Amino acid sequence: MSSLLAVLVGGALGTGLRLGIDLLASPFSTLIINVVGAFTLGLLTARVWPRARPWVRAGLGPGLLGSFTTFSAFAVALVSLASSDEWMLGALYLVATLALGLGAAWAGLRAGSRKTDPR
Numbered sequence: 001m002s003s004l005l006a007v008l009v010g011g012a013l014g015t016g017l018r019l020g021i022d023l024l025a026s027p028f029s030t031l032i033i034n035v036v037g038a039f040t041l042g043l044l045t046a047r048v049w050p051r052a053r054p055w056v057r058a059g060l061g062p063g064l065l066g067s068f069t070t071f072s073a074f075a076v077a078l079v080s081l082a083s084s085d086e087w088m089l090g091a092l093y094l095v096a097t098l099a100l101g102l103g104a105a106w107a108g109l110r111a112g113s114r115k116t117d118p119r
Contacts, residue, residue, distance in 0.1 A: 003058035010063020018068050030073045031097050037069035038101040042108025 022029045041061065049057055074097060081090035 002055040006055040006059025007063035007066075010059040010065075011067040014064040014067030017064075018070065027077070030070065030077050031093065031100070034069050034074060034097055035100045035104045037065050039104035039108040041065050041069075042105040042110075043112040044108075046109045046112025048112075 018029075018033055021033055025032050044060055044065075048060070052060075078090050078094060081087075081093060
């Protein structure tokens with residue numbers, strides 16, 4: 001039950017954060033959100049998850065970051081660009097989202113591993 005409550009609270013916070021960034025950083029807000037979310041999830045996975053209680057992992061992972069990052073908004077942004085004949089910008093957006101998202105997740109995992117393993 002505590003994991004369910006943590007997901008609900010984290011989901012509300014993540015949705016609010018996403019809306020705030022959407023209002024401030026449109027039209028590239030989804031790219032920014034997904035890159036920040038990928039880095040943060042990588043960092044948490046490497047640094048926090050090994051010692052965290054299950055409800056903390058549920059609240060921060062599927063709750064906060066699950067509602068903060070979004071594939072559906074990414075898909076809508078791509079379709080919107082494609083339907084307005086912005087194919088090159090859409091292709092750049094797709095490549096940038098994948099490359100930056102994967103790079104951010106890798107950087108987050110590396111950053112988290114260095115903090116927990118001082119070698």
